[in-house]
Amino acid sequence: GESVGLHLPTLSVQEGDNSIINCAYSNSASDYFIWYKQESGKGPQFIIDIRSNMDKRQGQRVTVLLNKTVKHLSLQIAATQPGDSAVYFCAENTTGANSKLTFGKGITLSVRP
Amino acid sequence: GAVVSQHPSRVICKSGTSVKIECRSLDFQATTMFWYRQFPKKSLMLMATSNEGSKATYEQGVEKDKFLINHASLTLSTLTVTSAHPEDSSFYICSASTGGAYNEQFFGPGTRLTVL
Numbered sequence: 353g354e355s356v357g358l359h360l361p362t363l364s365v366q367e368g369d370n371s372i373i374n375c376a377y378s379n380s381a382s383d384y385f386i387w388y389k390q391e392s393g394k395g396p397q398f399i400i401d402i403r404s405n406m407d408k409r410q411g412q413r414v415t416v417l418l419n420k421t422v423k424h425l426s427l428q429i430a431a432t433q434p435g436d437s438a439v440y441f442c443a444e445n446t447t448g449a450n451s452k453l454t455f456g457k458g459i460t461l462s463v464r465p
Numbered sequence: 466g467a468v469v470s471q472h473p474s475r476v477i478c479k480s481g482t483s484v485k486i487e488c489r490s491l492d493f494q495a496t497t498m499f500w501y502r503q504f505p506k507k508s509l510m511l512m513a514t515s516n517e518g519s520k521a522t523y524e525q526g527v528e529k530d531k532f533l534i535n536h537a538s539l540t541l542s543t544l545t546v547t548s549a550h551p552e553d554s555s556f557y558i559c560s561a562s563t564g565g566a567y568n569e570q571f572f573g574p575g576t577r578l579t580v581l
Contacts, residue, residue: 384567395471395558395572396509403567441508450522451568452499455508 375442382444488559494539495561
């Protein structure tokens, strides 16, 4: 069936380095993608989104890249800080009637001081 | 803007009792609300989608008689876990959407349910 998955379960980076979190999706009909950050015991926090008519979108210290050819999504975090330590989820959505989010498995980002 | 609250944030109950969790959109009207369940170190799994004034649509494998959802107004949805058992212990998260082309969802802080 269709699924959204992440390549690595954990990622450890040095404070100040850049982080890259990757995600593969398999539903070719998905046209909207979102990255969420979830801290322990809290709900998901929106980071950045991208629509299928784009291949790159930048926010504050974050960049999302979308490669529809290989169904790949990535989140880049510049100058990673201890406060970035959390679990990150990618999610895909197919817009239109009955649209709903499908979440990937999640990856834990650990920032070493 | 786009704040969603949940109450309670944490609840402990005895097996066999029912628990109600509230989800409120505080500064916008939500045409659709979603309920998710998240087990430890796992991803969010959609349980059901509810639209104001109509019956909820449940995902496959989710028992509608056990997880009662009421979406009585554009700012409030409730999830009632009936006859709760220890295996229902989980983190329950709601989200609310105003609709629109991309149906952006705003998430609540979650409710930790522990059934003894």
